[in-house]
Amino acid sequence: MKYKLISYQSPNDDFPPLLKKFNYIQPLAEEEILALMKLHQYSTIIDKETVFLEQGEVRNKSFIVMEGWAYRYSSLESGNQQIINYYLPGDVISPFALVMPKVSYSVATTSSRLQVCVFEPDVLIELFSIYPRLAILYGWMLGREDASMAEQVIRLGRHSAYKRTAHLLLELFHRLKVIGINDENTFHAPLTQQLLADTLGLSLVHINRTLKKLQKENLINISAKEIWLLDITKLKQIAEYRIYYLDEIKKLNTANIPSLAA
Amino acid sequence: MKYKLISYQSPNDDFPPLLKKFNYIQPLAEEEILALMKLHQYSTIIDKETVFLEQGEVRNKSFIVMEGWAYRYSSLESGNQQIINYYLPGDVISPFALVMPKVSYSVATTSSRLQVCVFEPDVLIELFSIYPRLAILYGWMLGREDASMAEQVIRLGRHSAYKRTAHLLLELFHRLKVIGINDENTFHAPLTQQLLADTLGLSLVHINRTLKKLQKENLINISAKEIWLLDITKLKQIAEYRIYYLDEIKKLNTANIPSLAA
């Protein structure tokens, strides 16, 4: 795979999504920004609907999503697949590549192409030793991903199809909001109903039924690749949506951490 | 909460489970062992069937499970709960406490009491800066937990009750095997059928049906708190069990990591 060198000369340029995300919880220092830009030197584009990492292969690189979506999944003998989680702009694919170079689950692109930046994960060690706060932010990101997967478990385990669907749409909406790429109550989702079904553990027919129901009740509206959440308050009620990890991220305060006070 | 000081004078003592786990993938150096023992200075005991951490509370401590089981869960308005994951001996509860002091999901003990060691998560920063390989091992542990949750998503999303049950039992069995506290094909599980139901997104009645079916087919056997896996090969076939992260952990090799070669 060939990687193109991209140029972000100054931090005055529009921040890449990972920095937007970090900056959202805590303003970054000039030098931290420059350090993070080192992870953004090489970019590549993956075609839509393409398997990008295959379960079992060895690839000791990490990737930052710049544009487009990807998903991690597992294929089953039945021919079905289960989507484990989505990677949206600002998310890191294979954040543990340093210690787990063997890919545990395949990663593929959705119905839009994907632009990622590639970095050698051992650069992180150097980065963290110079800027310990970046280690904190990276850890915070991992904690967020953990919480996001926990929500996926709760959806699949104890929510009805109806609740699941509302819940997932709300979560995607809020994750996109943090990196500031959606409007008031609408977002662009490069997904098919088949992918939604594989995410929520439903059949294609049933996700269709459920989306139609939500539409008929004027809770959502779906066009080509755009999704409107028409009544977020009511959707939240239906979905029992109360995600801590997204609402309270502004509270990160490194002053409490002795080893970073100096 | 009061913590009792515990004493492990020399590494010749029997390793605590976290060290057993680390040592299983890579032999630890004498000084690394001593460093890790700093995380094991204070221990406490939590009664069985007790909520240990409550969703929303602030508790910037991490805990290492020494003995007994705990689980992380979410309570729903319906009165149901969904178990997200289990903490077995050697697992760390709140591994991200440093950056996420607000507890996202409640943690409770199962039907046996729990012994944990408590440590200040910012000790990790110091530890990792002196012994970078410990950072690698910690990261490996996080990667493993991520994979374990991914398996939970797959079970809930695309497996039948029958498959789910077989799969979970196999995973618990293998996780316990790493820390060496089970026999050939049996393990002690301080679980009720209600907890299993809440883990696998099933009703109490249905998990009972399913367990009975597995027993009738001579695949498992359950007594008081002991579970036998009578035909692991067949169970693996049924469950489509092929967990990378557990089978291939011996392969961790830090020689490949430039920044740790020196």
Add this chain to the structure above:
DNA sequence: TTTCGACTATATCTTATGAAATACAAATTA
């Protein structure tokens, strides 16, 4: 403009799983 393929929509029938009720068995407590 037609054809093609991918996605969405809907109906019909089937089945896995849930809910409610009840019995039993074992462990705790009085």
Add this chain to the structure above:
DNA sequence: TAATTTGTATTTCATAAGATATAGTCGAAA
């Protein structure tokens, strides 16, 4: 020892979701 609680076992019935089939829709290619 009886009384109470807690967990397991099983039945009967209801229903959410799956499977299969078929048709509409829409954009891309030709």
